[in-house]
Amino acid sequence: xxxxxxxxxxxxxxxxxxxxxxxxxxxxxxxxxxxxxxxxxxxxxxxxxxxxxxxxxxxxxxxxxxxxxxxxxxxxxxxxxxxxxxxxxxxxxxxxxxxxxxxxxxxxxxxxxxxxxxxxxxxxxxxxxxxxxxxxxxxxxxxxxxxxxxxxxxxxxxxxxxxxxxxxxxxxxxxxxxxxxxxxxxxxxxxxxxxxxxxxxxxxxxxxxxxxxxxxxxxxxxxxxxxxxxxxxxxxxxxxxxxxxxxxxxxxxxxxxxxxxxxxxxxxxxxxxxxxxxxxxxxxxxxxxxxxxxxxxxxxxxxxxxxxxxxxxxxxxxxxxxxxxxxxxxxxxxxxxxx
Amino acid sequence: xxxxxxxxxxxxxxxxxxxxxxxxxxxxxxxxxxxxxxxxxxxxxxxxxxxxxxxxxxxxxxxxxxxxxxxxxxxxxxxxxxxxxxxxxxxxxxxxxxxxxxxxxxxxxxxxxxxxxxxxxxxxxxxxxxxxxxxxxxxxxxxxxxxxxxxxxxxxxxxxxxxxxxxxxxxxxxxxxxxxxxxxxxxxxxxxxxxxxxxxxxxxxxxxxxxxxxxxxxxxxxxxxxxxxxxxxxxxxxxxxxxxxxxxxxxxxxxxxxxxxxxxxxxxxxxxxxxxxxxxxxxxxxxxxxxxxxxxxxxxxxxxxxxxxxxxxxxxxxxxxxxxxxxxxxxxxxxxxxxxxxxxx
Numbered sequence: 001x002x003x004x005x006x007x008x009x010x011x012x013x014x015x016x017x018x019x020x021x022x023x024x025x026x027x028x029x030x031x032x033x034x035x036x037x038x039x040x041x042x043x044x045x046x047x048x049x050x051x052x053x054x055x056x057x058x059x060x061x062x063x064x065x066x067x068x069x070x071x072x073x074x075x076x077x078x079x080x081x082x083x084x085x086x087x088x089x090x091x092x093x094x095x096x097x098x099x100x101x102x103x104x105x106x107x108x109x110x111x112x113x114x115x116x117x118x119x120x121x122x123x124x125x126x127x128x129x130x131x132x133x134x135x136x137x138x139x140x141x142x143x144x145x146x147x148x149x150x151x152x153x154x155x156x157x158x159x160x161x162x163x164x165x166x167x168x169x170x171x172x173x174x175x176x177x178x179x180x181x182x183x184x185x186x187x188x189x190x191x192x193x194x195x196x197x198x199x200x201x202x203x204x205x206x207x208x209x210x211x212x213x214x215x216x217x218x219x220x221x222x223x224x225x226x227x228x229x230x231x232x233x234x235x236x237x238x239x240x241x242x243x244x245x246x247x248x249x250x251x252x253x254x255x256x257x258x259x260x261x262x263x264x265x266x267x268x269x270x271x272x273x274x275x276x277x278x279x280x281x282x283x284x285x286x287x288x289x290x291x292x293x294x295x296x297x298x299x300x301x302x303x304x305x306x307x308x309x310x311x312x313x314x315x316x317x318x319x320x321x322x323x324x325x326x327x328x329x330x331x332x333x334x335x336x337x338x339x
Numbered sequence: 340x341x342x343x344x345x346x347x348x349x350x351x352x353x354x355x356x357x358x359x360x361x362x363x364x365x366x367x368x369x370x371x372x373x374x375x376x377x378x379x380x381x382x383x384x385x386x387x388x389x390x391x392x393x394x395x396x397x398x399x400x401x402x403x404x405x406x407x408x409x410x411x412x413x414x415x416x417x418x419x420x421x422x423x424x425x426x427x428x429x430x431x432x433x434x435x436x437x438x439x440x441x442x443x444x445x446x447x448x449x450x451x452x453x454x455x456x457x458x459x460x461x462x463x464x465x466x467x468x469x470x471x472x473x474x475x476x477x478x479x480x481x482x483x484x485x486x487x488x489x490x491x492x493x494x495x496x497x498x499x500x501x502x503x504x505x506x507x508x509x510x511x512x513x514x515x516x517x518x519x520x521x522x523x524x525x526x527x528x529x530x531x532x533x534x535x536x537x538x539x540x541x542x543x544x545x546x547x548x549x550x551x552x553x554x555x556x557x558x559x560x561x562x563x564x565x566x567x568x569x570x571x572x573x574x575x576x577x578x579x580x581x582x583x584x585x586x587x588x589x590x591x592x593x594x595x596x597x598x599x600x601x602x603x604x605x606x607x608x609x610x611x612x613x614x615x616x617x618x619x620x621x622x623x624x625x626x627x628x629x630x631x632x633x634x635x636x637x638x639x640x641x642x643x644x645x646x647x648x649x650x651x652x653x654x655x656x657x658x659x660x661x662x663x664x665x666x667x668x669x670x671x672x673x674x675x676x677x678x679x680x681x682x683x684x
Contacts, residue, residue: 047530161620162393191392191557193617196601200616218531221603225610248607263535264605265564267587273542274564276535280500 008076009180009212010036010059015073017054017063024285028054030236030292031073036180036229041206041213043227043244045220045260049281050233052216056182059214060100061090078179096126099173103185105165109157115168116153119143119175126176142171146201163194167201177209184216199226220264224248229316232257235282235292242317252314254321255297291322299323351419352380353519353551354404359413361396361403371625373399375575376413378651383518384545386552388566388583390559390598394621396575397555401521404553405437406430417519435465438512442524444504448496448511455492458482458510465515481510485540502533509540519551526561538565559602563587571595574624574632577651581658591660594633631662639664 017029029051036042044052057063059075061082075082077098082090102108110118119139123130130138140150146167157165166186173181183202187195203226206213215227223230224244231241232254240247240254247257259277279296282288288295294304304322312324361374374396381387389397402408404415406422414423417433425433441447448457459478468474482489485506496504505525512520522541526534542565544550556562562569562583569586571579571594579592590596597617619636630645631637637644643663651661660666 047532163620192559192601193392193597194620196603197616199603200613219603220605224605224607225603244607244610248605259532261605263531265535265538265560267560267563267602267604274535274539276539277532280502280533 006079007037008035009038009078010034010214011074011076012055012059013074013076015055015058015075016071017051017058018069018071019064019067020069021067026284027287028236028284029058030287032231032233032236032238034231034238034241036212036214038179038212039210040228041215041226043223043230044214044216044233045218045223045230046233047218047281049235049284051236052233053184054236055233056100056184056214056216059182060094060098061085062094092126095122095173095178096176097178098180098182099176099178100182100184101166101169101173101186104189105162105169106157106189108169109165111157114154114156115143115160119153119168119172122172123175138175142175143168145174145205146171147197161194163190163197166190166194166198170198170202170205174205174209174211178211180212180214182214182216185218186215187222188217188219202226220261232260235284235287237292237320238318239293239320240318246315246317250317252317252319252324254293254319255299255323256293259296291320293321350382352416353383353418354381354553355379355416356404357414357416359400359403359415360411361399361408362411365625369626372575372627373624374403374410376651377577379570379577379580381519381551381553383551384549385567386545386554386565388562388569389553389555389572390557390562390569391572392557392621394574394624395572396624397557397572398523400572401439401523401553401555405434405439405521407439431465435461435515436517437519437521438515438517439521439523440505440508440512440525443528444501444508445496445528447508448504450496453493453495454482454487454499454507455479457496457507458514461511461514467515477514478510481514484513484544485510486536500533501529502536505529505537506540509537509544513544513548516548517550519553522552522554522556524556525554527556527558534561541565559599571598574621574627576632576661577659578633578662579658579660580651585658589658591654591658591665592633592662593637593639593664 012032012034014031014033015029016031019026019028032055034042044055046052058070059082070083082093109115116139119142120135123135123138139153143150143153148164148167160168187198190198199222205211217223227244229243230247231238233239234256240257242250262275263277265274277296282292282295290305290307291309294300297304301322309320309322312319356377356379359374359377363371363373365371377400379387389400391397399408403410406415410423414421416422422430422433452460455475455478458481459474462468462474462477468477479489479492482492487503487506487510491499491503526537529537538561541552545552554562554565566583569581569583570577571592573594579586579590579595586595587599590599617636622635629648631649634640634644641663649661649663650666651659652666654660654665
């Protein structure tokens with residue numbers, strides 16, 4: 001806290017999201033709070049089912065209407081609560097002020113329109129007063145920006161490779177110069193060399209356009225290379241958050257984060273055995289009473305099974321874990337980052 | 340991978356290929372060169388990692404080795420026996436010894452079969468046991484072996500998560516006591532914490548049962564972790580083959596170097612360095628032009644690279660590369676003016 005609101009592009013407070021069907025209620029996001037400063041990139045890390053994508057869809061209010069419900073919380077974008085906006089107002093936000101890149105480029109493009117038409121559609125929708133030539137000019141500019149020859153704008157998605165398609169999707173997302181770009185696993189479907197190309201491009205565009213970003217990923221490598229701040233999510237909760245330095249250089253970590261790091265085979269040193277986290281993610285329709293991670297945690301104490309932990313912080317580094325309760329909160333060696 | 344020159348009989352590789360080729364016919368009589376001139380040797384108890392980008396032919400290679408796809412040319416030797424020309428009937432007993440674990444644990448098992456039925460299916464086909472009860476007992480044993488709780492025996496796949504489904508696939512592959520298993524991206528559909536569980540399981544099983552794995556993947560950190568030797572494929576050809584440690588310490592082929600440099604590392608030390616990017620994308624494998632397949636994207640491309648195929652040669656013991664930069668012109672004596680001395684030991 002203590003942050004001036006003008007510095008924040010996105011401020012989510014205590015967001016709770018459920019998916020409700022006749023049979024069961026899935027508690028997808030259970031009271032998360034996160035902030036993104038202007039021009040910064042926040043990484044949201046976690047495994048399948050942690051609630052990363054649900055968080056992103058809540059920001060854009062794109063949750064499936066039949067089942068998804070935002071129970072409580074605030075999503076302040078540039079000082080305005082998105083949750084109180086009408087559908088019409090939201091439409092002016094989506095793609096214009098906040099845009100999103102999805103994981104699978106093959107399914108986010110329409111196969112029967114040319115890529116030029118699809119980029120143009122987004123431009124025209126938010127800029128009614130542009131002439132045809134201006135729109136075309138803008139399409140060329142966008143394609144050039146993402147490294148595709150503008151002459152290819154008359155081609156259809158199937159004529160592009162996976163990496164190129166993802167570039168087209170990124171061009172579409174950036175064509176209205178959004179203030180916030182949400183990238184949901186943008187490179188997971190791509191090969192490593194193509195991933196490197198796309199990541200380098202994202203890095204460069206971010207510097208050039210000053211866009212803030214919410215980067216959703218499960219790859220800690222991408223976090224280390226791209227993000228400024230990180231939130232680690234587990235079963236709908238943010239279990240640890242901080243700057244990348246906190247996460248990669250900090251001494252103390254949430255046991256889940258430790259497990260996550262131990263599970264990746266290390267490319268620079270050969271460990272004989274990996275140390276996986278035992279067990280599985282809890283059933284989101286029936287979450288544990290205490291800490292969500294308690295059943296898999298090797299440091300599990302009595303209190304963990306009964307009570308949900310609070311958030312403990314050391315400077316910018318925050319933990320959601322009973323281990324950091326008062327007696328464990330030693331201040332020695334905390335590396336406070338001056339924001 | 341050392342050739343044995345002494346009197347001691349050399350260990351016979353469990354799987355060996357000689358100049359293995361698989362071409363697919365596509366429109367207009369053209370040929371798609373999916374797998375081209377692959378030479379490899381794999382011994383019992385060892386793992387050969389095969390890495391490369393999508394479309395480079397790694398899965399096709401795995402399936403061709405098992406003769407699930409008929410090779411176009413070259414030879415496949417299983418335990419010294421040439422199996423290239425064997426017909427379906429003669430292959431059948433060998434099929435027990437060669438198995439495959441598939442990438443997608445959601446589509447490789449029959450949704451209408453319970454766990455124990457899925458695991459015992461192969462044993463029933465091969466009539467391993469005279470009666471049903473024994474088959475079931477063995478299936479339960481296999482569930483224990485791969486760490487699937489017995490209470491799931493009568494569950495259906497939709498009740499299980501990806502990691503458990505992958506364990507079913509592994510149990511089924513083990514049911515016929517194979518000696519060789521092709522693992523075709525067995526962990527890429529899984530979350531990291533589950534991925535680590537499955538990798539540990541595969542390595543334990545290997546120690547216990549002396550299995551040989553061909554581990555196909557695009558994830559370099561996984562392949563380094565599990566493999567003894569690594570083969571890097573690019574557009575159907577093998578560009579580099581070396582011991583795992585050696586490959587990562589001393590990559591020689593420009594493509595291998597680019598591939599290694601492209602991995603985002605989970606630490607901050609390399610954060611500010613620019614991504615090493617190879618330009619362009621994989622070219623078409625349909626009727627490829629002569630010359631190195633990587634030439635179009637290679638920053639060291641020389642005239643000869645687009646004219647003739649680089650030979651696959653041993654640059655240091657056990658380390659093979661197909662690149663003019665490293666090998667010079669040829670294995671046969673003429674030296675190239677541009678050949679570098681990069682291939683030191």
